[in-house]
Amino acid sequence: MSSSEVLDGEAEWNGGIMGQQKNLEGYVGFANLPNQVYRKSVKRGFEFTLMVVGESGLGKSTLINSLFLTDLYSPEYPGPSHRIKKTVQVEQSKVLVKEGGVHLLLTIVDTPGFGDAVDNSNCWQPVTDYIDSKFEDFLNAESRVNRRQMPDNRVHCCLYFIAPSGHGLKPLDIEFMKRLHEKVNIIPLIAKADTMTPEECQQFKRQIMKEIHEHKIKIYDFPETDDEEEMKMIRKIKDRLPLAVVGSNTIIEVDGKRVRGRQYPWGVAEVENGDHCDFTILRNMLIRTHMQDLKDVTNNVHYENYRSRKLAAVTYNGVDNNKNKGQLTKSPLAQMEEERREHVAKMNKMEQEMEQVFDMKVKEKLQKLKDSEVELQRRHEQMRKNLEAQYKELEEKRRQFEDEKTNWEIQQRILEQQKLEASRTMEKGKKKKIF
């Protein structure tokens, strides 16, 4: 069964973490893993949603029937093209097909009325709305708390039908593709290719690809593989883009073989003849080799774009939208968590500031009291000095008074003395006279 192999150094894969390489010395059995995956996928079944867009009459329904070798649109279930429509509709038909034990739930989304009006401005709007609503459904289902197996109704591929004018893309074609190339895998097809000769077809294809590059439209690109064979095939396909197709609902006998084709007086244009048109290439690519990749690109690229845009809008609702891109690596919950932390920091700062204000007020009050005290002291000092001065003045006055008084008393005493002496002298004189 399996043999062990010696490894050389291998490049990084499956995420960033590199493990140690180990050689196996015998049979282990995990080489059976792919079979287990196979088994489980068959048991689950597959689903695929294909959208067809183009003006009416370009053979879209016929091509679908030819691709899936079935009468998806039949007299009982007429295709949208046979019904009357006024505005652009988006209609889906679901069918279950089985082949080789594999179940496929196929959803075909048709857009009747596209490009048929006189004024086709915004005729792509119902289409983009439909695609977005499917993304929305998936996002909601994915974000539920109780999740169940989620049906994948997202549009995995859009076949865009270009009218075989032979000249180039119409403005509507360009406008539509520019609006949808980042929402869905676009595969442009040249419809009713049996109206052009091979040379005309070549020229037409070249012109279209030129215009697609000019307008920077991103059509579905094939993934790189390591397989040389595959890459060769892919390069061949790329040379023939956009694929020119023919569809047919009728089986015609050609050289004893029963083939799908279109009967003309001058011959039969065979649908599955690689010389006549690129139908086989389309079918092989769309169904047999790249169906899974179309789903993966839808899931990993288009859906993720939608989701990140949606979540960024919800998360930064009302917040400055100039946040740098690095912020988008967080989940909305982590974003809220960070905002919560910022808020806590802000509140702490606020609390600190308030404490500071508080302290300051206390200090102010204390200072005021101190100032009052100082003022009190000063005034007291002043009054004391004042009093002292008055005291001195008083003392001076008293001294003067005392001096005056003393002087006068001395004077009085002298006068008294004199008076006494005078009166004594008079007394003596008086006595003399009498004799």
Add this chain to the structure above:
Amino acid sequence: MASTEIARQAGDGVRAVPLAGHVGFDSMPDQLVNKSVNRGFCFNILCVGETGLGKSTLMDTLFNTKFEGEPTQHNQPGVTLKSNTYELQESNVRLKLTVVNTVGFGDQINKEDSYKSIVEFIDAQFEAYLQEELKIKRTLHSYHDTRIHACLYFIAPTGHSLKSLDLVTMKKLDSKVNIVPIIAKSDAISKSELAKFKIKITSELVSNGVQIYQFPTDDESVAEINSTMNSHLPFAVVGSTEEVKIGNKMVKARQYPWGTVQVENENHCDFVKLREMLIRVNMEDLREQTHTRHYELYRRCKLEEMGFKDTDPDSKPFSLQETYEAKRNEFMGELQKKEEEMRQMFVQRVKEKEADFGFCSFFFFLLSDLHEKFDRLKKLHQDEKKKLEDKKKSLDDEVNTFKQKKTAAELLQNQAQQAGGSTTLKRDKERKK
């Protein structure tokens, strides 16, 4: 043909249409498988068991290679988890295998918390995946999945019953990981004892409500083998990396004096069964169960914890936008409320402080002290002033008295002089006669 999940999902409203030829979408499983093979696979095993039960040896034997690791001592203070990642390749299939070992499990005297670090580790891997899944810009398709896909629980070959540590640990783990219990070093048990041992273990697990991993029987291609194997659980295994020559082949075996235990001999032990079931048949199912059951349970609990609901009170389903916006509004409201509360609390505090006894009494003390000083000084000043006034008054009185005296004296003197003058005049007059 059995019905597929897709067919069931589609329901009755979808018609099945026949195909008129070979379309080619039966290559879808191959396309899917090719992509997986290109990406590579990843598988994570957790080995839980006491030191010395041969966990590392069994891993080596199972994957036919020598992984890292020195045998650990018995003196670990707690249970730690060591994980190692290896890149293996078999045919064109690349497998990134991570083996996580519990170091020190069962060695402590008090084993009450032994299971905690294991549960934390498992939860941490779920959390990492959840965080990645919730990011705005995420890369799930290239994410290295570290969630544990299988937990091999090593039971000691006592031959009697499960230890209480085993029951407690498995009970804590059964809702978080696929548990595959195995009897380690089963060459220590005889065949008859083994049968009894297995029955005892199974009944103990059932009676304690421990849910171990059952091999799936819904896929008809493997239902039979899986259900047979389910009846052999738990597997009794022997591990060995040494080879012994049996017949003309070198086989992995353990050599005893009384015989050789061959690892890959189904009569000797269940190693081959374990390998078949674990790796060859059900590896993908183990990964799927981890993702769709254990991880979803973790996620649901975590989101409910954070307050997320699927329906509003009227049982109408929320859209993602509504949910997030509601959460965000609630969150912002909470923040604003907190801010407002803080402001009000501060205003309140200031008021309280100002009326607070502690605050006031301090200032009150200072103020009253100041008032006291002020009053004292005022009184002092007034006293001094009064004294001064008194002194002034007494001086004025003395001055007045003196003045009066002076005036009186001067008056007397004047009178005396006038009298004296007249006397002199009289004398002069007499002389003249």
